Amino acid sequence: MLRDCIVELDAAPLAHAEAAPDGDYAGWVYRRDLGPIGITDVGTDPVRVARTARAIRRSTDAFFLLSIAQRPTWSLHAEHQTSMSAGDAVLLDSAQPFRLAADDFGHHVVVNLPKSHLTRTFRMARDVLGRRIPAGNPMLRVLMAGVAELGREPGSLPDGSETEIGHTFSELLVATLRWEENPRPEDAGAVLGRRAQLLRMQDFARRHLAEPDLSPRLLATAFGVSPRYVEVAFREGGLSPSRFIRETRLETAARVLADPRQRHRSIAAVARSVGIEGPSTFARMFRARYGLSPRDFRHAPFGCAAGDPPGTEGREVPRGS
Structure with missing residues (x-):
């Protein structure tokens, strides 16, 4: 299930997890599709997951994945090997090999967005891929607060609101990356004010x-x-x-x-x-x-004309072994 929950991954328990006395493996995958983005909550016994060159060759997935650690973990992507504490995040590209691993129980919230959607609105510096985004990033904290609110009452969203909420989350993802690129902390307040105003103006434009x-x-x-x-x-x-x-x-x-x-x-x-x-x-x-x-x-066949890869089907998998 871990191999298929977001993009095709090679997943394997770590050696000491396989040697557990009871022989059981425990984990969960909860998936929420919100129009342009997907949000996946993944919990797992100690495991290593990898996006391999072989998986890339045989799939057409083209996503950016913002993986937000809920427990200590590490990643390897591009030239960056990154250790993450709870609340830190890393941006991964499904078209490039990467690895994620946790020596203890692993827990991630992953926000995935089609690459074409992000590159239309954001010119990303190459070195942001694989680099730690600290938990103190205020836009990341707002994003996670929104994710937590979604999970508080599953199924409570009004009909037809998923896409609008998805657009808001995608804007917060972009704002998180832009915050990391801001080289002048003294301007942070003004930039944050404009970004908050921008989100309100974009919402106004969509409603009108x-x-x-x-x-x-x-x-x-x-x-x-x-x-x-x-x-x-x-x-x-x-x-x-x-x-x-x-x-x-x-x-x-x-x-x-x-x-x-x-x-x-x-x-x-x-x-x-x-x-x-x-x-x-x-x-x-x-x-x-x-x-x-x-x-x-x-x-035209649905999803083919727009040029963006079709989204994966939403699914929910209960906790279990």
Whole structure:
């Protein structure tokens, strides 16, 4: 089960675990899919897991994995061998070999995000892969607080809210990485303030996609800030505000077009629902983004047209031996 819970991994108990008097192995995997991201809680007797070159060659998985240690563990990825205490994290790339191991009972929370989703919004420094992200990173702490809240009452989310929550978690993941790249601690307060404001502005934009006049100027008016402030906040997040609005409109439209339950809606109605009133304009923008017309996209095999690898199925495995 550990081999398949996130991406294909080679997993094996450590020698002293295999020699346990009762011969039992205990572990659990809890999985939650939230639209663009997945969250997996993994607990295991002492074990070594590895993403091997062989597994990479025979799979098409393309994810970044933020592995957050809940107990002491260590990882090896790229040129970094990293020891982690509880609360520390490490960013792993499923397209590169890596290892994780725990000499005692291992416990990780893993946030996985398609690589294409992250690279569209964040220009990542290469050396962040495999490097320890300390538990004191405030964005990481906010992310973990959100994960803990999700686990407090499983099944309590309102219908249809998973994707919106997933977008919020993906923004927090990006903010966690950006915090690590900030070289000036004296600016941390201002940066954190802009990032918090950015999350609120992005949420506002998603909730008002249907309004054709949604624009950076409208965001500035709604939040009582200058257009320049909006521009700076969004560019720190990796996209200009205009591009964020455009990309979010097209991604939302793509999800609707790929949903068999929405086949009764005309393409023009889908376009209007994301604030694009001209069918020809929508068709041109959509083709430029996805390489297919909206009509062809709607009838393409699900998950293939968008260019992102399909998500893994959610599953929950109870504790047990």
